[in-house]
Amino acid sequence: MKLLVAEDQSMLRDALCQLLMLEDDVEEVHAASNGQEAIALLEKEEVDVAILDIEMPAKTGLDVLEWIRANQRETKVVIVTTFKRKGYFKRALAAQVDAYVLKERSISDLMATIHTVLAGQKEYSPELVEGVAFDNNPLSQREQEVLAMVAKGSTNQEIAESLFLSNGTVRNYMTAILTKLDAGNRTEAVRIAKEKDWLG
Structure with missing residues (x-):
C-alpha cells in the first residue's frame, strides 16, 4: 500500500514514516510538512491512505480531507490528532473521514486502523464519539440568553433591564451558569460556551 503522512513536527513525521516503512505491506510513504504540501503530493501521486495531523501551517488536515472529498479521490483518510475538540470531530465527520484517532497509540494500532479503513470500515476514538454523543x-x-449578553459585554444591570429581570435574579443566573460550566469567572464561562456552541 502507498501512504501519505502529513505532520508539521519533523521529528514525529520522520519517525512515523520510518516505522511505517518497516511494515511488510507498505510499499511507499510520502511525507508532507503541511496541508498545502499534502495536496500537492496528492495531485501527483496515487495514495491509498492519507494520515493527517489537524493543526498544520498553510492548510489543516481538515482542509486536506475536504479537498480529497471535493476531488472525489479514492484515498482513505485517517486523522491522527492530540485534539479532542468537538468542533474538529464534527467537521471531519461531515466530510466523511474514514478514521479519527488520538495520537497516543502504537504503530501496530495505527496499522490496524489503516487496514480497517482499507476494508471499507470506519474507526473513531471512543473518547471523541462519547464527547459528541453526550455533550449536551x-x-x-x-441562562443562554444571559450568557449571550455577557458575551456582548453587557453588565448585570443592562442584562436585567433588557430581559426584565431584577439584579438579584441575574446574579443567580450567573452563579448557576458558572457552576454548570465549571467556570471560574464570566470570561471563562463565555469561552467554554462558545467552544461547545452552547450560546444558542
Whole structure:
C-alpha cells in the first residue's frame, strides 16, 4: 500500500514514516510538512491512505480531507490528532473521514486502523464519539440568553433591564451558569460556551 503522512513536527513525521516503512505491506510513504504540501503530493501521486495531523501551517488536515472529498479521490483518510475538540470531530465527520484517532497509540494500532479503513470500515476514538454523543447543553434557554449578553459585554444591570429581570435574579443566573460550566469567572464561562456552541 502507498501512504501519505502529513505532520508539521519533523521529528514525529520522520519517525512515523520510518516505522511505517518497516511494515511488510507498505510499499511507499510520502511525507508532507503541511496541508498545502499534502495536496500537492496528492495531485501527483496515487495514495491509498492519507494520515493527517489537524493543526498544520498553510492548510489543516481538515482542509486536506475536504479537498480529497471535493476531488472525489479514492484515498482513505485517517486523522491522527492530540485534539479532542468537538468542533474538529464534527467537521471531519461531515466530510466523511474514514478514521479519527488520538495520537497516543502504537504503530501496530495505527496499522490496524489503516487496514480497517482499507476494508471499507470506519474507526473513531471512543473518547471523541462519547464527547459528541453526550455533550449536551446544560444551560437553560434563559441562562443562554444571559450568557449571550455577557458575551456582548453587557453588565448585570443592562442584562436585567433588557430581559426584565431584577439584579438579584441575574446574579443567580450567573452563579448557576458558572457552576454548570465549571467556570471560574464570566470570561471563562463565555469561552467554554462558545467552544461547545452552547450560546444558542
